[in-house]
Amino acid sequence: MPRILSFVFETGKTLLIALLIVVPLRLYVAQPFFVRGASMEPTFSNGDYLVIDELTYRFREPVRGEVIVFRFPGDPSQFFIKRVIGLPGDTVVSENSQIFVERSGEKQALPEPYIRSQTPDDFRMTVGPNEYIVLGDNRGASSDSRRWGVLPKGNIVGRVLVTVWPVEEFSVFAAPTY
DSSP states (O other), X not given: OHHHHHHHHHHHHHXXXXXXXXXXXXXXXXXXXXXXXXXXXXXXXXXXXXEEEOSGGGTSOOOTTOEEEEEOTTOTTSEEEEEEEEOTTOEXXXXXXXXXXXXXXXXXXXXXXTOSSOOSSOEEEEOOTTEEEEEOSSGGGOOSHHXXXXXXXXXXXXXXXXXXXXXXXXXXXXXXXX
């Protein structure tokens, strides 16, 4: 009987230690996310399993080109995944299927090597403080800032860190540098 009690005690202690480590990591550092839909193709496909870094944006602001997961402004119970295009203070313009970023009176074309087909519609949006413009990589199949406006910073959950599934697609995600 003492061996059984010792086993139960040791197992319980191990489980408690594991919970004390895993739960805070899961709640405050990283969480899993499944991609649903085609809005981020070809970068991410329906069914991809990603790990989201929830810690980075506590120490720095999002960077143009990063892919983020956020709570949809129209229904915070839904999570969306999109790419950051416009930063606070930017004016983002789409003309003739090309994205331009205007900042401090300077207008530059945004290179987007991750896009298969360019933005099908023209638009102009200005980003205020603590707001972002986010677009899907598959612009024709994406509900994004073009449809529902700017994204408040408070809705951002985190940035894509790792693609875990499918196994052959395993990679640490790095945003393009502009």
